[in-house]
Amino acid sequence: MVDIKNGTAVITGGGSGIGRSLAFALAKASPTKDRRITRIVVADMRSEPAEQVVRELLDLGVQAKAVACDISDEAEVRSLAHETEAAFGQVDLLFNVAGVTLLGKLHETSAKDIEWLFSVNVFGVCHMVRFFMPLLKRAATAGAAHIVNVSSGFGLAMPSMGPVQPSAYAGTKHALVGLSDAMRKELEADRIGVSVVCPGVVNTNAWNSMSFRQERFGGPREGSVASKERIEKWGQNPDETAQLILSGISRGDFFILPLSGEGQKSMRAEIEARYTELRGVLDRDH
Numbered sequence: 179m180v181d182i183k184n185g186t187a188v189i190t191g192g193g194s195g196i197g198r199s200l201a202f203a204l205a206k207a208s209p210t211k212d213r214r215i216t217r218i219v220v221a222d223m224r225s226e227p228a229e230q231v232v233r234e235l236l237d238l239g240v241q242a243k244a245v246a247c248d249i250s251d252e253a254e255v256r257s258l259a260h261e262t263e264a265a266f267g268q269v270d271l272l273f274n275v276a277g278v279t280l281l282g283k284l285h286e287t288s289a290k291d292i293e294w295l296f297s298v299n300v301f302g303v304c305h306m307v308r309f310f311m312p313l314l315k316r317a318a319t320a321g322a323a324h325i326v327n328v329s330s331g332f333g334l335a336m337p338s339m340g341p342v343q344p345s346a347y348a349g350t351k352h353a354l355v356g357l358s359d360a361m362r363k364e365l366e367a368d369r370i371g372v373s374v375v376c377p378g379v380v381n382t383n384a385w386n387s388m389s390f391r392q393e394r395f396g397g398p399r400e401g402s403v404a405s406k407e408r409i410e411k412w413g414q415n416p417d418e419t420a421q422l423i424l425s426g427i428s429r430g431d432f433f434i435l436p437l438s439g440e441g442q443k444s445m446r447a448e449i450e451a452r453y454t455e456l457r458g459v460l461d462r463d464h
Contacts, residue, residue: 180324250305324373328375333348
């Protein structure tokens with residue numbers, strides 16, 4: 179298992195939300211006198227939030243670097259890998275956190291919006307894994323390395339929908355679970371572990387991810403106030419989520435469900451409903 183207290187971590191979406199919280203949780207995992215050996219690359223499509231996080235990380239005593247990167251752009255991911263290699267040589271922990279959210283019925287969602295969701299949430303992770311694999315393998319030869327892909331509770335089961343219709347978004351998150359499950363088998367011999375994180379609602383600015391949507395996917399648009407209010411009311415603290423993720427990595431868990439209280443209860447009910455239905459089909463007398 180990879181040592182979360184010692185090594186180089188790359189975090190996409192590191193300028194805010196879960197990614198930002200993970201950066202600080204990693205920085206604080208070691209005693210202050212030992213933090214110089216912790217190295218963190220904060221990658222984000224928006225440079226200013228990433229640079230602000232790095233300024234705070236440097237104050238905590240770790241080595242840190244901010245890189246502006248749109249993970250849906252293969253060339254930018256290649257550049258991110260090159261900058262990381264030049265700065266730190268290898269990667270022990272790769273956190274694929276960056277993602278975007280859009281709610282809507284599939285037949286009411288435009289082709290551009292669907293392309294945007296899959297380009298960031300799925301193809302972006304594929305780009306990261308492909309271009310960072312040499313750096314992960316370099317770390318694994320000396321011990322171990324680990325990839326963490328952030329999916330969603332929507333990647334495991336569908337809750338009673340209510341006002342939320344996330345069909346295209348849920349498709350991207352299901353894809354990440356499948357990719358991660360295959361990757362953990364593919365990479366086992368290389369001593370590279372894989373975890374997939376499936377949180378519930380987390381209090382981040384994901385509700386407003388369209389506000390920095392790339393021009394090729396239709397350009398920016400402000401998120402809805404209703405979505406903001408729903409996330410602020412029900413969302414789990416991202417700092418708590420980050421700590422639960424690191425605990426799961428330290429245990430070597432594949433599935434990491436960073437939930438507490440009502441979130442655990444709700445997720446259990448949704449997962450059990452899905453697999454009860456599947457078992458019913460398998461047990462049927464055909």
